[in-house]
Amino acid sequence: MLDYINKRIVCPHCGHHTQVALDASQGDQEFYEDCMACCNPIHLRLHKDEARDRLQLMVDADDEQLF
Numbered sequence: 554m555l556d557y558i559n560k561r562i563v564c565p566h567c568g569h570h571t572q573v574a575l576d577a578s579q580g581d582q583e584f585y586e587d588c589m590a591c592c593n594p595i596h597l598r599l600h601k602d603e604a605r606d607r608l609q610l611m612v613d614a615d616d617e618q619l620f
Contacts, residue, residue, distance in 0.1 A: 567591040
């Protein structure tokens with residue numbers, strides 16, 4: 554499995570496309586990246602699915618709530 558990849562994401566605030574570097578060598582992670590266009594924080598959750606040999610990346614705004 555690849556542990557280091559670059560992924561293109563879309564900012565949930567302004568829609569700007571940006572590249573993020575992902576390091577899955579430490580397993581599941583949760584972190585923030587600032588958008589280069591609007592400077593708002595982007596909430597990223599990385600899940601390493603070893604059974605299926607793939608990475609899952611969830612992208613959302615910090616102010617979104619799940620009910």
